[in-house]
Every structure is written in structure tokens, then in C-alpha cells.
Amino acid sequence: MGYAITSLTIKGFKSIRSLEAFKLGPLNVLIGANGAGKSNFVSFFSLLRSLVDQELQLNLAQHGGADAHLFLGPKITKEIVARLYFGRNGYEFVLVPTADNRLVFHNECAY
Template identity: 55%
Template sequence: MSIGKPINYLTIKGFKSIKSLEQFKLNNLNVLIGANGAGKSNFVSYFHMLREMIDGRLQVWISKQGSADRILNFGIKETSELESLIKFG
């Protein structure tokens, strides 16, 4: 896989503990700082999910998480879909 343009902005809605993260600016170096349970690991997990999706292993990744219910914010009863927008620059 070749390295292309970097991600400039990221929107994630409904992924694990991330209810809504809109137009999040990413720089060349990003440091995640926050209290326990703030969502740092889930933010990183989002990129793991993307990698598995690109490699055609999304179903396997979801199974490893336990179920789709565990990757949706407050579960499938509360969140019916995951939304993501990635802007490259």
C-alpha cells in the first residue's frame, strides 16, 4: 500500500464511546490525552476497524469485538448506524 495524502479532518458518529466527533483536525503528529474512559482507545480502534475494512476482514473484526452491538454507541438499540467522513489533504 502506498502512502498518499494525510488525513486532515475526521468525522466519526456512533462508534463505540464516540457519539459524535465532527471535523476533528488531525496534524502530522497527534497526541491523545484524557482521563480513563474518555475514548482514547476507541479513537485508535476506529483506525484498526478501517484497516480491517480495507483488507476485507471487517466481519472478522466485528466478531472479535463480540458483535456489532459492541461497536455502536450505546448498542444497536440506541445507534442504528455508524457514520464516518475522512478528508484528505
């Protein structure tokens, strides 16, 4: 079993403009009004899973393409940025849209 995510930052993903250093514990409960972004927060983990499984493009195709994953679309948001912390270790990536409605890595770093 791997390490648990202890904190994360998400920028530009669906309805999440910017979520900075969000702390996660062993059990997390999301509470909020309809349309507040709870489902989009959870769908970020589906995106992560597709990265691990090397099925990012399949995930995008099944869920509306890159345009549907960028906060307010590609005219407003030019990239999705994520930083995940696992105790003292971390992983971050930046995804950018392509002309054919896909997302590709602009950069990626594990530390």
C-alpha cells in the first residue's frame, strides 16, 4: 500500500479555480451547497487514477475532453496545476490543452 495524500493544491480544474494546500486526513467529509464543487473535487481523484493507469486521454474522452476539465474553459484557463504531498514527499504536474481537445503534460516532478 502506498502513502496517503496529506495535502494537495489544485488550480484550474473544472469548477476549482484555486484550492491551496488543502489538508487531508484519514477520513474526509465534504459538505457544501449544490454546485459548490464537491463532485469536481472527487473527480480530480479520477483524473489522478487515469494518470497512474496511463489512461488520461481515455478519461478525457469519456468526460467531455480537455475543455470540460479546464476552469471556465481554455479561453480563461491555460493549464491545470496540481501538487500532492505525501508527508515529506511530493508530486506535481501541469497539464495544458492541445488544439484537439486533449491534455498533455507541460511538466511533472516528483520529490
